[in-house]
Amino acid sequence: VGRVRAPSHSSDLPVKLWIYSNASYLSLHPQDTTAYPYQFQDDPYLSPRTPNEFKLYYLSKESGRSAAKYFINNNPKFFTKDFAGPHIPCLMPETVSLLLEEVSEEALKERISLRKVQAAIDMYDQLLQAGTAVSMETTHDLLDLICLCGDRDPEQDGITQQQDAQESGEKRGRRTKLRRDLEIQKTPWRENNNAERIFNLLPERDTRCYSALIRGMVKFEACEKAFSMYTDLLNNRLAADVHIFNALLTAAPRVRETHSERWELITELLTEMNQQKIQPTLMTFNSVLKALRRCGSMAKTKAPQILSEMKAVGVAPSLATYDHILAIFYKSAFFGQNSTDILKEIVSELEGESFTCQDPGDGRIKFCLDNKDLELGYKINILVEVGENWRLLGDPYQKSIYYGRFFNLLCLMEHIDVVMKWYRQLIPSVYYPNPQGVKDLLQALDTDSRLDLLPTIWKDICSMGHDNKLDLVEEVLSLMAREKQSPEVQESFAVCALEIKKVFDPDRSRPGLEWSTSSLSNITFLLLRVNKMQQAWEMLQLFKSNNRVPSEALLQNFLSACQSNGSPQTAVGLVQLSAAFCLPETPKLAKRALAEFDLTEEQR
Template identity: 75%
Template sequence: MAAPGRHVGHYIQRNGRFLTNNLEQLFSHRSFGWTPCLRQQAAEAHKEFTETIVIPRKKTWSKEAVLEALASTASRDPTAYNYQFQDDPYLSPRTSTEFKLYSLSQESGRSAAKYFVNGNPKFFTKDFAEPHIPCLMPETVSLRLEEVSEEALKERISLRKVSAAVDMYDQLLQAGTAVSMETTHELLDLVCFYCDKDPVQEGAPQTEEAQEGGEDLKRRRFKIRQTLDSLQWTWKENNNAERIFSALPERDTRCYSALIRGMVKHGAYAKAFSMYTDLLNEKLTADVHIFNALISAASSVRDKYAERWDLIEDLLTQMSQHKVQPNLLTFNSVLKALRRCGSMAKMKSIQTLNEMKALGIDPSLASFDHILSIFYKAASSGQHTTNMLDEIMSELNGSSFTCQDPNDVMFFISAMRICLDTKDLELAYKVQSLVEVGENWRLLGDPFQQSIYYGRFFSLVCGMEHIDVVLKWYKQLIPSLYYPNIQGLKDLLQALDTENRLDLLPQIWKDIRSLGHDNKSDLVEEVLMLMAREKHSPEVQESFAACALSIKGVFSGDRGRTSLEWSTSSLTHITSLLLQANMTQQAWEMLQLFKSKNRVPSEDLLTHFLLVCQSSGSPQRAVDLVQLSAAFCLPATAELAKRTLAEFNLTEEQRAVLSELESLNAETSD
């Protein structure tokens, strides 16, 4: 298909010529007095018009262009769950616990599917995807070359078969076959990276032993397995990497680099520096990867802060002497090591940052995260930390980032933690604005880190902003980006209380139920306390009473859930809310619950109930109330009986009952 620009150019050229020709015919008429001079000017204009047309070259669109264009027209729906949970709405997580379980289940399912696909590639030979998606196609995980050859060794290295690759290498040496240095480098990289152990294949099924037994047994076995794995993945003396390295007739910088980085990765820091000394004795020059690994290990081989910095400075000096150009990870390793260098780290970190800029290396988010950590620990007050974060945000304003360091995902969480600790709302908005630039939100980390970030931001907004702004963020973040925990909901309730917007409590209670936090007794008690603390308009009291009945269902264990334990305060609050809405019958049922749950109602509650009976004209209910008070042996029984006798129109039988209760309670008191 021809490019759109070509059609536009032909259209302009054709119509321009048509317009010029028509003008010439028009002005050639006698009435317009067309002259040779005008005719010449028209011809020159036509020539200039046609010569200035530049037809653009054909535009080649990628296969994903249509999908990208469609994606740019859609925005996030704040009322919907995250897109990754929309396959089955019934299973969409509502709480942070369900979110974690769902995410782990999804990942487990992907791993199991990948394991099956890679283990049975013969069943997945057809590819219908357009464009082609390599990650959805089966990978070659089985060995095809069985003969002893360097090609077979390369195959085992590419498939990450550590033990098989080492065995093939030994067979080649025993057969007298020389292995190229390039293949040897790849073998050393593999063995050192996995610490001489075969990596666990993704999605591999568990053993029968791991599948049997109860949950407690599984948990204990998991902890034991974790401990064993941590011991197995520690660098051991004379492992295959060291054996292969020692048997090499010639060793270059790449061989030393593989071992030194592997030793640092797996905790053998002192041995890594010893290996670096051997490299220098061999008159070899270390590469930038070796220096990066040694700098990151400097704080683990020295005890005093000054000694750690001296070692780092010495390594940097050697890099300069050997003309090894540092990269971003070099300076990030320095900044990360400075986090363990005490108060001297503040000055040294600023020097390091200036050195980066002098060399034309742009800091990544990990660089600024290390700076924040250094200043936050060393600052005597939050003011210095806030100033440093403010300067960083001014520098990063409007920038879009890509991940260049694994620690880049920690910056936004650390920045928001500082904003929350220092109660700096304006700075928090700057951090959030940076997250919203481009695809910076991807650098918030995994879903659990995102939940931490948004939880801190929402808590700060609840404590510092007007309630209308709080509710705006509440609707934008929940549940599409953030599953609030109990503390987040308590912060919201406190904001409603501060701004005197308790009329929104029934709506918030519905969200609490939908989010699955209605089984948290302290949160439920706080909602009841806020509703029952003051008296509101009749409309609000009716909504509070309906909410109280809904909460009563939670305590009764509706929806098949485990019921909460009734407390005296919860019974009292629900009864008061029902009385304030003139729901006498439901309030009386709540008083009966006091007796069945062995809880004692307060005298104020009984007095309140008596006033409601008086306003509604219910003398029999008042008599029943006095009898209930007598059943609890409350000291207020005599006073209640006396008031009932004086304020209600009673029958002789009712008066006799109350008189007997009054005299009996008086004798008991005496």
């Protein structure tokens, strides 16, 4: 709803009145593209203005949630009162303390539901020692919990966040989530752990018990042992379920060396599924395609067969399916015609569809926008905007990568008027461009000869916090100073140049940039073109104070400007400045000054 905000009241009646009174505004202004994303509307003062602040905002927000959850979970006695009105259960703290202390199956279920792994194992052992039988359903849940968590209690979010805080912001922003996933995967499957011990104590073992252990072994990379457990299941004349086969298909590339051996094992598992009359699911086919990604060149011939089989059994592909297909056929170093056709077919098939997550990989699909196909890029963006498909772009960092590539494609292939339309639509409400994104825009302005927009773009660069990037500042200055424009444009360039000069000021709130010869020369050129002689002379003095040497072209242009304005004293000062630098052009400047200016005897 843009920048409109409802009042905060305990009753919902004033909120309803506010909605009715603002209905006309909301209908006429469905989105304010100049506003920050809705996530930042609660506190405009803290709204991020740069990509780094954008990352820091999300990390801080998540850290705050985790810290609050950590205190609530570890000190539940301080959070027993409920003063909220009206009472909203979903906003109340979760009950994570153990309420049942007696040795019973109900207490075991409570510990399982709260994911207290060690406490659940201890309660299970106490029940066995007391001679109390535990139902098979509860035993299934316990084995699932142990195998899911790797025979250890899940780490508290607060502790994890505290460890993350010790890392640098940039490194933390990119690696926090990945590191957590890798920590889980690298945890070894210990021999004779509690899951195996409880499994071996069972008087009767069914398919569900085997399924829990096999999936846990695959998750924690004990793949050889998982296949051994599957053999034991068959020897006990039990039938596997679809979850067992899905896990084994994922683990197949890890237990075979060559590509052909891996495919033979996959085929063998699929044949056994058919023999046991187990209907494959979406996860089955996605597991096969994921395994094919590690089967080399043969994957390109087998992947279409898998897709045909999916259609034959009536299983609709998910985004993860297409992600695996693209990974098999697409190579970043070489994007051939065949790969382009496959990508176009996929986008055409998905056109107009709204997706929901059916596979953990559905949120990791990365459409390719670097094949320089503008029509395909538009189709992909239309697909993203259908329903809530934008959620599948991933976290804010991945979302920024997508829009950065899309905007880069527009800058390279589209007309500048269309580029500016998208620029106003995406920035800053959806996308914070990085310095490279701004350079792409500057290149598009240069290509279509719309450099008159540079002063406006400079204001946006300042608001986005990129005015401290020296290469970006110099790019803007060089574009403005490269050639003469109309008087109106030149005047706006000169005003912009004086604004840019402020970023080099050492007395401003943050450290100023270091002057370069090109920056000093370009600003001086821009000021000379609009006859701002006083400011141009001040720029020449900065050459001397910063140990920079002006070029001959700049000095000659400055002398011509002195002649146009009738400033002989400034011309003499220019010759003196050149002599102070010991420039070889000094005699030429002196001869011009003597010939073109009416000098006094002292000046001569």
